[in-house]
Amino acid sequence: MLSIRRMKALQKFASVHANIHNHFSLERHLIDRQLNRKRRSAALAEWQILAS
Template identity: 75%
Template structure:
């Protein structure tokens, strides 16, 4: 990824990463260890974009087997998309109507 990004956007004066050791190894491989910039809050912008993924990842830590995780993830995606109404974008009345309709549809499918 780093090679591709540097090829596309050109060499930079600093590459901000977190403390993950694989970044150091990758930068050593392409000869850019002197450009690596690590810091406690320097990588916040990149890490905050990963929050939804990290939240899902933490919830799935309890699965012991990959097969169980894959089963859950396959079902969870469709169920979550069915019930996720993005409350902050619509009025309360419309939200409640959509939520009731989604629940009625779910009960029809499952019942």
């Protein structure tokens, strides 16, 4: 993260990192299945926007 010098690149990194963290978070067992599925769908949608 120290190698990121532009604010736009840092924002993109933070956005992607947050979505990946939400997807692979170890706290999944504390939430119900529907909420987990909604979070995964939102993370995938944002990832597709960033990747395109």
